[in-house]
Amino acid sequence: MTEPDPASEFVDRVCDAIARHDLLPRAPSAERQPCVVGVSGGPDSVALVRVLAHLAGEGRLAIAPVLAHLHHGLRAESADADQVFVEHLAAALDLPLETRRADVPAEAQAEGVGVEEAGREARRRFFIETARARGARKVALGHHGGDRIETVLFHILRGTGIDGLAALGPRAALAPEAGIAIVRPLMHPAIGREEVLAYLRHIGQPWREDETNRDPAQARNRLRHEVLPMLARAVNPAVGDALFRLADQAGAARAVLDDALERVWRQVVREAPEPSEPDAEASGHVPGPRPVPRAMVIDADDFGPLRPWLQGAILRRAIERLGGGLKHMSAARTHEVVAALLSKPVAGPVDLPGGLVAERRRRAIRIGHPADEDTP
Numbered sequence: 490m491t492e493p494d495p496a497s498e499f500v501d502r503v504c505d506a507i508a509r510h511d512l513l514p515r516a517p518s519a520e521r522q523p524c525v526v527g528v529s530g531g532p533d534s535v536a537l538v539r540v541l542a543h544l545a546g547e548g549r550l551a552i553a554p555v556l557a558h559l560h561h562g563l564r565a566e567s568a569d570a571d572q573v574f575v576e577h578l579a580a581a582l583d584l585p586l587e588t589r590r591a592d593v594p595a596e597a598q599a600e601g602v603g604v605e606e607a608g609r610e611a612r613r614r615f616f617i618e619t620a621r622a623r624g625a626r627k628v629a630l631g632h633h634g635g636d637r638i639e640t641v642l643f644h645i646l647r648g649t650g651i652d653g654l655a656a657l658g659p660r661a662a663l664a665p666e667a668g669i670a671i672v673r674p675l676m677h678p679a680i681g682r683e684e685v686l687a688y689l690r691h692i693g694q695p696w697r698e699d700e701t702n703r704d705p706a707q708a709r710n711r712l713r714h715e716v717l718p719m720l721a722r723a724v725n726p727a728v729g730d731a732l733f734r735l736a737d738q739a740g741a742a743r744a745v746l747d748d749a750l751e752r753v754w755r756q757v758v759r760e761a762p763e764p765s766e767p768d769a770e771a772s773g774h775v776p777g778p779r780p781v782p783r784a785m786v787i788d789a790d791d792f793g794p795l796r797p798w799l800q801g802a803i804l805r806r807a808i809e810r811l812g813g814g815l816k817h818m819s820a821a822r823t824h825e826v827v828a829a830l831l832s833k834p835v836a837g838p839v840d841l842p843g844g845l846v847a848e849r850r851r852r853a854i855r856i857g858h859p860a861d862e863d864t865p
Contacts, residue, residue, distance in 0.1 A: 499688035502677040503540050504549070510659040512672040513541075513627060514551040521545070523625040524552040525587075525616060528578070530571040530697035533631035535578065536685045537675055539694055541629060542582050557619045557628075560590040561608050571697050587619045606816070616671075617664045625669070632657050632673045635681025638732045639712050650820060651746065654739035678733040682713070750802050757791040758803060760784075760810075761857070784857030785811065789849060793831055800827045804847075807856045813843030830854050 507513050514522055526541060528534040544550040558575040560568055572588060579586035597607035616628045637657040644653030659676040663669045675685070689696055720728045761784040785807040792800060801823040805815055818841075829839050830849045837848035838859060847856045 494691070495684070495687040496691040499536075499680070499684055500540055500543065502680050502684075503674050504544070506659065506677040506680075507550070507674050510672075510676075512659060512674055513629070516548050516551050521551050521553040522627070523623045524554055525557050525620045525623060525625045525628045526554050527612070527616060527628060527630045528556050528558055528575055529631075529699075530558070530574045530578075531631075531699055532682070532685050532689055532696040533633060533636075533675065535631075535694060535696040536688055537629060537631040538578065538582070538584075539689070539692065541674065542584060552627075554584050554629075555619070555623050555625065556584050556586040557616060558586065558588045559612055559615045560588065561611065562590065562592040562594060563604070563608075574697050587622075589615050591615070602816075613663065617667070617669060620664070620669045621667060627670060627672050628663055629672050629674055631675060633675035633680045633682070633685060634678045634733060635713075635729070637676060637736055638678075638681070638729045639709055639717070641732045641736045642717065643709065643712055651739050651743050655736060655743045657736070658740045678730055681729070746798070746802070750799065750806070753795065753799055754803060754806065757788045757795075758807065759786045759788075761786060784855055787854040787856070789831070789852050789854050792854060797824070797827070804856070808841055808843070808845060811843070811845055811856065811858075813841055813845045815842065817842050 508515065513524060524541070526534075526538055528538050538554070538556060541550065541552065541554050545552050545554060556575065556579045558572060560572050562568070576586060576588070591611045593604055593608045593611055596611060597604045600607060600610075602610075620626070620628055640656045641654060644656060657673065657676070659673050661671040663671045717728065725731060787803065787807070792803065795803075801820070804823055804827055805818055808818060809815055826839050826841070826847060830836050830847055833849075834851045835849060838846035839848070841847055841856065844858060845856060846859045847854065849855075
């Protein structure tokens, strides 16, 4: 009996994920489309680079991979070695590479956020700018099915809503105004860390190991090495598949809710943008990315009768679009703010993340910075 080939199985599962979710253009195609591939040097991103390069080389994907590596300014010599490793990988595969060095600790201090959050924002900016420069509409990341299973369980245990259940979907918006999206070709229920490592070993590809991945003090590591195996033994041997299916179903439900939110948003919310540059069209000026609005004005009479989920979703979307961030907008806090705004005809100001405030003046609920004047 022929033993299974880990490399072939891995490639087949990646192809299945790409086809099932239409993540990347497949042959035949008129021309190859640039695709930014985020690569840290760790096993997941290295496996992603190798499998996408393999599929593109065989003509099974109509993409031209562009590697993108961000040096976060953390872990000193280890991060320097990561960058050198990625440079050698790109050269060995004859693929273009974009690199950038960021000072994430300084950015975290300047913005008053944690290092992890600052790192995510630095990566997001880097991927968007790289995609724009290369004319790419897709940014491929190395999250796999095992990551999704762990993330969903982590969210369940901490308390979550539908967004947390739908975490790490196969695709996600990155810069909607520019048509740039994140895709996750390794997002298959049968691809986890062991499958990634088996693939790399089989093809003889080394990788860089992040020492924090085995630190038992990290909650995610305890989930991976202790909690999930215990649940598989004591409750359901297929617990991973069950959590992955739950995430898929939550993602489908969230898409329906997002459509409903979009319809209601257009009916009850008005954005107040920054004043536009005079005679921009007449001068032939081409506008850049859509600016952050100055404020959001919500019709209180239409907002009040909505279901609580829609009320909260509108509030959270307004905060997010105004750049406030949602880290401190838990479900309880969201309910508290909505209740305050609907309790009386004149209410607020209520403090929100990012220095924003919410105020109600009879029919108008305004969300914006306190220095701005009320929008009529």
